[in-house]
Amino acid sequence: MDASExxxxxFRFLPPGLAAWIRRRIPEEEFKSAIPWAPxxxxxxxxxxxxxxxxxxxxxxxxxxDMEREKREPLWGDRSYRAxxxxxxAKDIQARHLHINTAYIEQDINVMLPLERMAEFEQEGIxxxxxxxxxxxxxxxxxxxxxxxxxxxxxxxxxxxEGVGAALLTPA
Amino acid sequence: xGLAARYLEEKGISTVVLTPTPDFHRAVGIPRSxxxxxxxxxxxxEVGDREGQREVLLAALAVFEKAAKPGEVHHLPxxxxxxxxxxxxxxxxxxxxxxxYLDEIKAAAKR
Numbered sequence: 454m455d456a457s458e459x460x461x462x463x464f465r466f467l468p469p470g471l472a473a474w475i476r477r478r479i480p481e482e483e484f485k486s487a488i489p490w491a492p493x494x495x496x497x498x499x500x501x502x503x504x505x506x507x508x509x510x511x512x513x514x515x516x517x518x519d520m521e522r523e524k525r526e527p528l529w530g531d532r533s534y535r536a537x538x539x540x541x542x543a544k545d546i547q548a549r550h551l552h553i554n555t556a557y558i559e560q561d562i563n564v565m566l567p568l569e570r571m572a573e574f575e576q577e578g579i580x581x582x583x584x585x586x587x588x589x590x591x592x593x594x595x596x597x598x599x600x601x602x603x604x605x606x607x608x609x610x611x612x613x614x615e616g617v618g619a620a621l622l623t624p625a
Numbered sequence: 626x627g628l629a630a631r632y633l634e635e636k637g638i639s640t641v642v643l644t645p646t647p648d649f650h651r652a653v654g655i656p657r658s659x660x661x662x663x664x665x666x667x668x669x670x671e672v673g674d675r676e677g678q679r680e681v682l683l684a685a686l687a688v689f690e691k692a693a694k695p696g697e698v699h700h701l702p703x704x705x706x707x708x709x710x711x712x713x714x715x716x717x718x719x720x721x722x723x724x725x726y727l728d729e730i731k732a733a734a735k736r
Contacts, residue, residue: 459662459700459701459702460700461645461647461660461661461662461700461701462662463644463645463646463647463648463649463660463662464648465662465709466645466664466665466705466709466712466714468734469734470730470731470733470734470735471723471730471733471734473733473734474726474729474730474733475649476648477733479648479649479651479652480652483651483696484651484652484653484654484696486654487695488631488634488654488655488656488695488696489631489632489634489635489656489695490634490656490694490695491633491634491635491636491637491638491639491640491656492639493639493689493690494637494639496690497686497689497690500639500689505629505633507626507629508666523721524721527720527721527722527724527725528722528725550666550716551716551718551720551721551722552665552716552720552722553665553666553714553715553716554666554713554714554715554716554717555666555716557666557667557672558666560672560673561672561673563669563670563675563678564666564667564668564669564670564671564672564678565666565667565668565669567669567678567682570669570675570678570679570682571682573679574682574683574686579683579686580686590629592626593722594628597628600628601628601632605628605629605632605633606632608629608633609632609633609636609638612633612636612638613636613637613638617638618637618638618639619638619639619640619641619689620630620633620638620639620640620641621640621641621643621682621685621686622626622629622630622640622641622642622643623642623643623668623669624626624642624643624644624645624646624650624668625665625666
């Protein structure tokens with residue numbers, strides 16, 4: 454806990470009915486199974502960092518995420534992923550997501566995928582290196598082995614090829 | 626996002642999830658969380674607020690080195706600049722999920 458002792462209220466921005474409905478669906482108990490853990494192999498200022506978001510960001514040169522399937526079958530979304538190269542800016546991307554207002558991301562990519570801020574941190578020596586490739590998928594998946602095989606596993610392979618030791622993940 | 630974080634950790638890549646929904650993410654076993662009380666869709670900060678985004682990101686990055694064991698949630702001290710009622714994070718159209726469960730959600734509001 455930080456010195457400020459703030460406890461984040463994850464329901465603050467939700468209407469009360471939706472907040473109550475979601476609360477009822479979250480198990481009361483703490484997560485009990487083992488949680489995988491990779492200790493930092495080197496300090497952040499020597500590590501290569503990649504960004505990953507579930508906000509449905511794609512390059513304008515790529516196919517946008519498919520929203521139509523989810524409209525027909527509302528319990529899960531597009532399972533694909535997109536590789537977003539470093540240097541991509543708001544003018545280069547589009548965002549598709551049925552659960553948030555994506556207009557902000559299209560105005561300033563950094564609110565969700567902070568490529569420009571991280572390039573600054575690389576320049577300033579706060580992180581060792583910003584990876585060449587970053588990743589976007591569509592976060593509405595639940596436990597799903599197809600999603601791991603089709604999206605997460607290939608992202609991990611690319612990260613390993615680029616020597617990524619740390620990934621910052623920003624859920625939509 | 627839990628699936629991705631857990632998979633990457635299994636492959637030797639350390640992760641931090643900058644999450645606006647720590648309660649939800651607690652339930653799925655996130656390795657390292659930095660919780661942020663910002664609206665959905667803008668976890669790093671407001672459009673064009675370079676300084677604010679930097680502060681949030683520095684605090685989130687610090688969790689890579691501060692977190693000592695799996696499952697830790699570090700609550701970041703930032704406050705969003707608008708009241709929830711004025712914060713327009715919602716999609717332009719009701720999401721298919723909400724539409725599907727609208728009756729249950731309306732019932733939950735009355736309890």
